[in-house]
Amino acid sequence: MPENPAELPLLWPQTVPQQDRKWVSEALFRVGAKGKLELRDNLQLWYHPPPPALLYHQVPGPDRFFSQSLLLWMPYRLWKVRLQCIDPACNGRQWSGGGLHRRVRQVLDIDRYYNLATETLICTGCRSSYLSWSQTILQQLDLAHRSEFRVILTRRYACDIRVIRLLRERSLGNGPVRIIGQLKENHSEEWLQRVARYTSECAAFVTSSGLLPPCFQEPPKLSTVPSYKWLLTVYSQDILNRLEDIKASITSTYGTILKMDSTKKITKKLTGPAKGTAQWLTSVGNESGQVLISVLTANEGAGLDLMAAGLVNRYQRAGVDPPVVLYVDCGCCKEVGETKLKSRFGGWPDIIVRLDIWHFMRRLAAGCTTDAHQLYPTFMSRISSCIFEWDAGDVGLLRKAKREQLAQQGWPPLTEKELDRHLTKEELALHCRRKTRGEETTIRLLSQLIGELMSKGNDALGVPLLDSVRMQHIWDVQRRHVACIQDPPNVALYTETGSITKGGVVLKTYRCARGSTSLESFHCHLNRFIPGNSANSLNFQVYLLEGLNRWNQDRAAAAVVKEPSPLRTYTGELVHFVNDSFLKVFGKKLVTAFTPPGQYTGKDALITAITF
Template sequence: MPYRLWKVRFLCTDPACKHTLSSGGLHRRVRQVLDIDRFYNLVTETLICSKCRRSYLSWNREILEQLDMAHRSEFRVILTRRYACDIRVIRLLRERGLGNGPVRLIGQLKENHSEEWLKRVACYTRACAGFISKGCLLTPTFEEPPKPVALPSYKWLSVVYSQDILYRLEDIKASITSTYGSILKLDSTRKITKKLSGPAKGTAQWLTSVGNEMGQVLISVLTAGEGPGLDLMAGGLVDRYEAAGVDPPVALYVDCGCCKEVGETKLKARFSGWPNLIVRLDIWHFMRRLAVGCTTDAHQLYPTFMARMSACIFEWDAADLNKLREAKRAQLTGHGWTALTEKQLDRQITKEELELHCRRRTRG
């Protein structure tokens, strides 16, 4: 009830009216809201425009959008036609990972609701037992405790999760479009488009992504082809840098189309807004081109060959490597490992620890 409790003034959403709304009392409909361990009831107030006689409910989106951020965050419910869901339930779905989906969440909610219902039934029977122990002329009778409310399906949770994404769409766009970089990497894949299903199946052939030197994704687009289909994406990236006043990137690494004997490549023309951009073949595809002339991926020595080639091209930063060795030696000394040689110490450093703590560069 933002009008009654917070004294917020709202305007009619009709462009021809824009008159101040007034309170019309509480609305007669009460919504049941799904929470983590129970259902609770939600009521709202009716707002009426005295000029055009239009009425609004305070939980409607056109009213919520007129609230400031602090008051808007107080309303934490996502409404659908039949059910309503607390935002705390949907937050459990935002961290999507292996096994974390609507089906698992419904099972967890059933367990939470069952435990809360049993606790309330125990409190109810304890209160009833107090009346019986007092001793009365007439034996008191008690109503059965209410049955637990059935939970909605996992499909409904997916719908609510989609609505939550749509509500945060502008924030998501802002966070994505505020990501930049000085060294970019452009790559395309068919693996993602093969997973499209329903009406979207067969509508795209390539997923093209552009990342920066920090591993952050600047943009991802679905296209029917790698060539002219990327013109809008390239133009959008150039405009984004110019609008934000950010210096253009220095280098762009690609998997093909980086070299041409005469004139500029199509990729260089596509990013013509960055005339000083250096387009190069990235190291991984450079290694793959060398490996194609030697053997196939199925050969037993292929992984060994690629590992040795990677060791010839890349080197670990010496300062980072020394710090990692010192930390590893201190850790092993605490576990009783003493008098370790450099070779023995290097054997205890895993590949994951190297990638996590040390930078890597090309030898030149």
């Protein structure tokens, strides 16, 4: 005879949806010899409801059309793991099973909800109890088993990690409001499709020739999707759960050529008690575009002392050679004595401080009457030509490749001047290196350029490009900084990133480490890291940490010379665990380019710390 279906225990009948009660009861429970409910043998992690029948000969009910899956999280019973009490007085006493938890939680997924049940664990010594989904228990599991629990819990709701992954990619418009809207659409369409299937099966019995008219049950109502504020809370909790790994990754980033730059834009998003306490966000990056540290300060002066001291200590503790060059936008030099910036990084006495060349060019451009002038682009291009010269060997090789490429396309032989018109700025920047011309040559060329444009720099309407009085004063002041923009001797400012074949000629591709352009790009993306128009101090730091970590890993992947990996993940702990397991089983690492970060000690200058 078939076994009678068991009822649900504890408060499960109140917390399990109506349509799931029957199948969950049959799948998990049985009536024991003493007439009490007990769990079946051979339990599994996931249970999925039976699907609707293909054909119905009687009026169907809505249960099978709207039933939800069940995640049975019982690591103690399923995997027989040994879990210890965290109370020091218990001296590592083992926890024992205390049965099922009284309630079942509903978990928000991409297009539906599902049920979550867990077990209670009890210490036989102190009699303390914990649920198996608590962080106290999860942290005692190895990463492979802990990853099976993909739920983030809050007081009222629970969320599947796949929903939060949609928020991790920091980009414009990828905020919680958009994600909630997408979830509502997903849930609505999934629910309507199930309603359509159910009602179509019922409609076949409307015209049946029975004695009594058929009676149909209405489908369960669509479950409500929580608000975007709750989604932000869950997102913050997800980052806080990975905080140590994120901070370890960021503080394990170093560089030989550093850049320092500040911005005011992002501080306007601070709200709550922290509003108005920070005026600047200062970041330090390396030659690959990665960011070593990003700090909020009330001012650019003494507020950066902690940041500088933290960076110096980071290098010293890790045993990493100090950086060689530091590019800045101000404070590079003064006529007598040591600059405040140089003394701030006193732990690196041999570091060479250089002024970012783009900022130097912008200072000279302040002498223009307007940047909308017809000759303004020409002026900026001529300034660059006065400062830089192309490597003759690289340019010659590029010309050879371009000539062969055009010949293959059927072009007639070209002179060198005609050929140069076919060389684009992008090709020159990608395949050719540049170097500064030297202090004396640069001063002479810039003086000639400024003098020439003061007398002849008028547009078609006679409007001068330069304000002569202002430009002369700017040049007199900035002339001494020409020495600060020269390339430091014996420092490699270009890194080979690969090669491209054009016209049968192999051309190397280079990435330049000079200047602070990469930090300018990072600061442009900061607004994408923090969704919306405002964030309190906690959310501000949480968003910035996650965005900064992903930015650094993207820059590291772009800096790899060989073919990049098809994997796209930002969870260093998971990759490290997989590499260790793969090495034990197959004798090699799966992700060979991955280097595990050092352990975060908490002694470094705080990332995004607000100093006063």
